[in-house]
Amino acid sequence: MSPSPYLSVTSNFTSEASVETSLTLSYSPPSSAPSTLSVSTTLPESEISPLFSGTAWAGTRLWYSAVDSISYLHDSGLLSSLPAEPAILELGAGLGIPGMCLARHYAASPKPVVLTDLPEILSQLQANVASNFPAPSPVSAAALDWSVPGVDALLKSLSLPSFDLLLSTDCVYAPLYGKSYVPLAECIAHLLALNPEAVSVNVIERRAADEVEEFRKLLEAKGLSVEVVERGGGYRGDGVGEIPEEPENSGSSKGDDEEPRGKVQVYLARNPKR
Numbered sequence: 081m082s083p084s085p086y087l088s089v090t091s092n093f094t095s096e097a098s099v100e101t102s103l104t105l106s107y108s109p110p111s112s113a114p115s116t117l118s119v120s121t122t123l124p125e126s127e128i129s130p131l132f133s134g135t136a137w138a139g140t141r142l143w144y145s146a147v148d149s150i151s152y153l154h155d156s157g158l159l160s161s162l163p164a165e166p167a168i169l170e171l172g173a174g175l176g177i178p179g180m181c182l183a184r185h186y187a188a189s190p191k192p193v194v195l196t197d198l199p200e201i202l203s204q205l206q207a208n209v210a211s212n213f214p215a216p217s218p219v220s221a222a223a224l225d226w227s228v229p230g231v232d233a234l235l236k237s238l239s240l241p242s243f244d245l246l247l248s249t250d251c252v253y254a255p256l257y258g259k260s261y262v263p264l265a266e267c268i269a270h271l272l273a274l275n276p277e278a279v280s281v282n283v284i285e286r287r288a289a290d291e292v293e294e295f296r297k298l299l300e301a302k303g304l305s306v307e308v309v310e311r312g313g314g315y316r317g318d319g320v321g322e323i324p325e326e327p328e329n330s331g332s333s334k335g336d337d338e339e340p341r342g343k344v345q346v347y348l349a350r351n352p353k354r
Contacts, residue, residue, distance in 0.1 A: 087150045109185045110154055119175050119208045142175055146249040148311055148344050149178045149283040165189035166244035172251040173197045176208045183219045192238055196224035226263035228270045242275035249283045254291035261295040269302035272351055280349040285342040305352045311344035
């Protein structure tokens with residue numbers, strides 16, 4: 081995985097079968113002392129079999145775009161454009177690392193930071209949040225159905241009118257997730273309608289047949305402006321059309337600095353008047 085000045089994996093723990101079980105990361109926000117995040121990358125035994133019958137396994141990996149999202153948020157200055165104490169929602173949070181980094185960045189804020197994902201992997205996300213943010217804490221994990229009623233139910237449970245920042249990383253990839261980007265776009269549009277000053281940051285590593293452009297068109301069709309920010313990268317050789325194979329028995333979320341990567345793009349969705 082390409083290095084980030086703000087987020088790095090400091091240790092990687094594996095089982096006797098060489099399967100990754102947890103990660104320890106160092107988060108170093110600008111003008112602040114580094115802090116540590118420890119996350120589990122395994123699910124309880126009872127949940128492993130159902131996991132591999134669907135797509136939820138993707139939520140047990142630390143993806144390249146999740147690391148780069150932190151670099152982008154700090155380097156772009158976007159965080160300074162938010163309210164001093166923003167309410168933050170991470171969509172499709174997986175391990176929850178980007179959302180937890182933001183929670184550390186806004187450690188003095190009482191506003192909620194809510195990390196959401198499928199019910200199938202919620203136990204892992206809840207455990208990661210609890211181990212890094214002991215109660216009482218404004219940081220929480222919750223299941224979220226990507227639908228307008230699901231969003232409204234979440235806001236009602238939090239007694240919250242809206243969020244200021246929406247974040248998703250690698251949530252659009254049609255060969256794996258199908259057209260789940262359609263309800264994702266509906267959720268984003270609904271949340272931005274509730275708070276016209278909010279921004280949605282969607283960080284995506286491009287892959288073959290991913291339908292990311294269809295996701296962008298959906299957002300624009302809902303009246304949102306979408307800015308595409310190139311973050312570099314790109315596969316060696318034939319470009320985005322290739323997906324690198326995982327090394328055999330690697331068992332690691334960290335990846336390899338020499339592994340070819342897809343180019344990363346940030347899709348910033350806002351209300352046009354901003």
